[in-house]
Amino acid sequence: MRVLDKLDIKSMDKEELADLMRGWDVPAFHATQIFRRLQCGITSFDEMTELSKSLRTKLSETCYIADATVEKKLVSSLDGTVKYLYRMHDGELIESVLMKYHHGYTVCISTQVGCRMGCTFCASGRSGWFRHLTASEMLSQLMTAERDNGIKISNVVMMGMGEPLDNFEQTARFLKLVNDKDGMNIGYRHISLSTSGVVPGIKRLAELNLPITLSVSLHAPNDEIRSRTMPVNKKWPIAELLGACREYQKVTTRRISFEYALIAGVNDSDACAKELAGRLKGLLCHVNLIPANPVAETDFCKPDSAAIHRFEQKLNGLGIHTTVRRTLGADINASCGQLRRKTLQSKEEYHEVVRSDG
Ligand code: SAH
Ligand code: SF4
Secondary structure: EEEEOOEEEHOOOOHHHHHHHHOOOOOOHHHHHHHHHOOOOOHHHHHHOOOOOOOOOOHHHHHHHOOEEEEEEEEEOOOOOOOEEEOOOOOOOOEEEEEOOEEHHHHHHHHEEEEOOOOOOHHHHOEEEEEEOOHHHHHHHHHHHHHHHHHOOOEEOOOOOOHHHHHHHHHHHHHHHHHHHOOOOOOHEEEEEOOOOOOOHHHHHHHHHHOEEEEEEEOOOOOOHHOOOOOOHHOOHHHHHHHHHHHHHHHHOEEEEEEEEEEEOOOOOHHHHHHHHHHHHOOOEEEEEEEOOOOOOOOOOOHHHHHHHHHHHHHHHHHEEEEEEEOOHHEEEEEEEOHHHHHOOOOOOOOEEEOOOO
């Protein structure tokens, strides 16, 4: 992608950088040097003092380095989860969440500004779609979190704003770059990608055959219920979606994770659990139950904890490996798109750490 007619150099892989160098009659070994520095999170060509002044000038005249600057930062007083509102070069705002687990730091990144899938329970879906994010903007979310906290991120979940498979090219590019040994070097097994069920995207992802974890936001056992809240289901109904999941599994041999947000009175009955178990039978999978997070302007609410536990037990009893997801950052709108959507006012339970003047 070009911005202000400059090249998005941080989205380029080593081969592309080597081509660029060749085109400029510059020794190709500079490509790996530049790649390493960019993927370390450098934000200015001036910092590349190992390069000649003329090469640095040429780079800054023709390329830009994408960045995610902290517009606002909220730290949960419950568990230390950090929610970032980042500003992009064009002023768009996106969200990321940094979580600390016993095995290390995980960042939940956004893949689009907004989302065009229109799920009714989701703050991102309700706010509309503005644009795709570039691979470099996905990487920048990780790099800024590392820089800001002096940490190394070990896991990535693509579960923030946006539908990653609706932005397939940049998502695939991001996966390749973030995994590069000369880059952030995050193993594919430490990356999860969540989709609302874009079937052609699942098929293309299967072709890449990466050992990442595929999460599918199912949220309902049948088309009647699913189509009520997820318009994507009208295009690719459950049978087609699960067919693609079975194919994906055959190719990658990876266990698929199904997300199921429990909404009281909508999808939390015993009959729903039974129907769901029937549909997932034979698939190597895991069901993640998420108590639905209330979003402004919607009237749904999560079931009480006894009902959630019952649903979990029922599925486990029917042979479907199921757990309830621990909610982190519940006090800081840590769910997809909520912070951006809310008018960024601070609330009693969390404290605002940074607000830029911009
Ligand atoms: N677009 C992708 C990834 C981003 S959404 C997807 O839909 O999978 C990440 C997860 O948050 C999805 O499982 C989504 O269904 C869930 N989600 C969105 N809004 C929610 C809410 N209000 N309560 C609980 N989960 C929600
Ligand atoms: Fe988009 Fe996912 Fe939200 Fe649906 S749940 S609107 S696909 S971000």
